[in-house]
Amino acid sequence: MQDNILVVNCGSSSLKFAVLANAGQQTLVEGIAERLGSDESLISIKYQGEKSQSPLIEGTHKEAVTVIKQWLDQHPDILQGLVGIGHRVVHGGETFASSIIIDEYVINGIEECAKFAPLHSPAHIKGIEVTFELFPGIPQVAVFDTSFHQSLEAEQYLYPIPMSYYRNHGFRKYGFHGTSYRYISQQLAKTSPGSEQQGVLVAHLGNGASTCAINHGQSSDTSMGITPLEGLMMGTRSGSLDPSLISFISQAENISQDAALDVLNKQSGLLGVSELSNDCRTLEEAMLSGDERAKLSLDIFASRTAKYLASTATTLDSIDHLVFTGGIGENSVYLREQICQRLKAFGIKLDETKNQQAPRGEISNLTNEGCQTQIWVIPTNEELMIALDTISLIQK
Known part of the structure; x- marks a missing residue:
């Protein structure tokens, strides 16, 4: 069974990516587009132990994903095995307590949470929109940094400010790095x-x-x-x-x-x-x-x-x-x-x-x-x- 997954991590001025196979255990190709939005934008791709670099003329997230798609087009053995695309999303607020397949509702939810992550969320949305355009028909999933912390009790996540700010605006602790913490918890359980x-x-x-x-x-x-x-x-x-x-x-x-x-x-x-x-x-x-x-x-x-x-x-x-x-x-x-x-x-x-x-x-x-x-x-x-x-x- 083919199970290649393209993992996309869009930052405000960077885009990291990797294609993982064999239930995520094997990295087929990985890379990073850096200094997006500047005249010095470039993309690096590491494949079979060799690293190549090329400049990005427009320096946009869309151009970076386009270059990744062009590279995959030249490696049909990897592209044809692609069954899904996973996106790291920094902020899911209280809307998303777990990872979810992306549809219009999810995109709207990420946009609503953008006020809490103004540097990251617009980049996530760009990455999602571009991958939908360039990889039509391939299901995509959002994985939220905040979701692991939805188990916090109210005494931990509430700020000691007027409760109306939480009720009306959602001002509370959300926490981040949740995907990392979830992985560590699982690895520790295997080790100990x-x-x-x-x-x-x-x-x-x-x-x-x-x-x-x-x-x-x-x-x-x-x-x-x-x-x-x-x-x-x-x-x-x-x-x-x-x-x-x-x-x-x-x-x-x-x-x-x-x-x-x-x-x-x-x-x-x-x-x-x-x-x-x-x-x-x-x-x-x-x-x-x-x-x-x-x-x-x-x-x-x-x-x-x-x-x-x-x-x-x-x-x-x-x-x-x-x-x-x-x-x-x-x-x-x-x-x-x-x-x-x-x-x-x-x-x-x-x-x-x-x-x-x-x-x-x-x-x-x-x-x-x-x-x-x-x-x-x-x-x-x-x-x-x-x-x-x-x-x-x-x-x-």
């Missing part, structure tokens, strides 16, 4: 049977970063809120802070409050503190060379991550597992150590040697002997989850 009945903390750490408490296989709290700005310090996002700062920045810099919010989203976090880079690898290299500001930015990141892990843990009966995932969580020896060091009051202690020697791209147990909480590195795979959801819904 019984974990699906235990308390699990997950730190998804990358340029975007968040934490999640998973209780008996369901999300019970998470650090991101109505938008991805709430919670942890990130690559360029400030994370949570006193809301009055928006007004203070606006007045001090003589800019609008929207422009001040833009500062918190795009000029803060690791980049803002280090004044060097939002890339963890660059900052760790600078730290080892004696750059104190780089070290400070990493230590603040570790401190705030530990605080939010502790915060979300209040929804668990016990902390049986702590999982690191995402680009930083999977690869930064320094930050894993610093985060666990700040959680020592909870009895969490990793083995320094195991942490140093953890192989990249593999599941590793970093637990120190005598520590009751199992500490893991588990690489995430959101594309696989999207492919599996797409196959499942198409078969139904």
